[in-house]
Amino acid sequence: MKLNRRDFVKTSASGGLAAGAATFISGSAGAQQSQPVLPPASVPQETACAQSLLGAGVAKPDFTLDVDEKPYSQYGVDLKGMLVGGTWPGTPIRYTEGEMFRVLINNRMKQPTCIHWHGILLPSLQDGVPEIAQLPIEAGTSQYYEFPLVQQGSYYYHSHLGLQEQYGLLGALIIDPKDNPYSYDHDEVLMFSDIPPAEGGEIIKGLRSGRHRPEIKDAYEPPNSKDFDIDVVNAGYTLNGQPNSKPWTLTVKKGARLRLRLINSSGSTFFRISIDGLKFSVIEVDGNRMQPVEGQNVIVPTSARYDVLVDVPDSGSYTIHAAALGDSKQCLGVIHTDDVKASVNDKRPSFDGVTVDFRSLKSLEASGFGRKVDRVYDVLLSGDMKAYEWMMNNHYWPEPYAGPDPQKTYLDVKQGEVVQLRMINRSPMSHPMHLHGHTFRVLGGPDDDYAPVMDTVWVPKKQTVTIEFLANNPGMWAYHCHNIWHLAVGMMQPVRYVVGEREMLR
Secondary structure: OOOOHHHHOOOOOOOOOOOOOOOOOOOOOOOOOOOOOOOOOOOOOOOHHHHHHHOOOOOOOOEEEEEEEEEEEEOOEEEEEEEEOOEOOOOOEEEEOOOEEEEEEEEOOOOOEOEEEEOOOOOHHHOOOEOOOEOOEOOOOEEEEEEEOOOOEEEEEEEOOOOHHHHOOEEEEEEEOOOOOOOOOEEEEEEEEEEOOOOHHHHHHHHOOOOOOOOOOOOEOOOOOOOOOOOOOOOEEEEOOEOOOOOEEEEEOOOEEEEEEEEEOOOOOOEEEEEOOEOEEEEEEOOEEEEEEEEOEEEEOOOOEEEEEEEEOOOOEEEEEEEEEOOOOEEEEEEEEOOOOOOOOOOOOOOOOOEEOHHHOOEOOOOOOOOOOOEEEEEEEEEEOOOOEEEEOOEOOOOOOOOOOOOOOOEEEOOOOEEEEEEEEOOOOOEEEEEOOOOEEEOOOOOHHHOOEEOEEEEOOOOEEEEEEEOOOOOEEOEEEOOHHHHHOOOEOOEEEOOOHHHHOO
């Protein structure tokens, strides 16, 4: 499917954020004042944020997320779900670019939680990561979040405390653009989740027992690869909360164009996604616009978001296949025209066309910073499958199930620097690596001048991937593997903004 000129007439006016496009502190890091700064003759009008927080009480939230513990059963497994609004996925949030984000969290559970706004560029103290960005929201208490939305695209929210995300504490977060350059008839959010086979503590104990994980016959693999290792054999997979026995279904008219927002909200699964008989064009990744690339299937790693345009030219019923890499199971959905009854093809997908992944992508506009790199870090990704210990630069961050002698170590940067992180994966598994509070360029593709801009990228086993970002959002930011089981044992090393001795002594 080729996109025509009508789909991009506005892209230059409303292009997605290039890496580091949102700046929260103006001016250069070392700027000197030659004259004393005097107060203004009159106090300027307060911003919308200040008015709501300092005026007559806090502004009424646009969305209230009630978090509670509820029994959850799916694929023959009974779990203690941690759900928002009683569903998995939870209450959806939708805003328009430029609006103020105003959300209230009510923690009705008997344990603390901490909510992270995945992929959002925001002040660091509202990022929702315990021990890094804020204190946990204790049981029976509430937390209010408010900040300006400086981007558009497909995102989601999830707990960043322990294993709560894996047990349902998540939901969609969509930011519509001020000016939409695309035309389509349907805009649909597709959230893919994995259902674990047991409670978290039991799974971690099993992973550390030294038992050999079962061989999976006919496991799905990436193209030109084999032995895509996984940690946990999940009970099954859902699309927008629906199991394969009752798949999510969309009814459209013949000739419709669809925008599908593919959000991988799983705990640890990579999905290879296709739609029977239909091609698509990837137009955005992690909220950043790409040069459209056509494919028959796309690999979406854990926590990434791929937006695609799909045309339905003929009457029919078309099955969505989301194959779980390393597993033999898949997740199913259906798109059908209104003159045809929905039917599900549960056979194994062939994936016989072009596969799109991060190495296929180019940014819609030039993404470089036009200056030299200031700092380069090697980031070693390593692990021990038998002992089940996963590390960054040979350290464990103090997570609930961290390996021996966990320590708080950081990657220090200064405001205004261009930073490269060279991720060297010496482990037998692929790692979905995510940096909070920033977007980054993924280097080494077809054209680094147009390197794709993302916030999550997977580093295949035994390979090296280099990312580059502009350090323009001071604070402390989680940088970690988004495989929930790897993170739970300490696979994180935050990026921390620092000042030098010279600046401190001024």
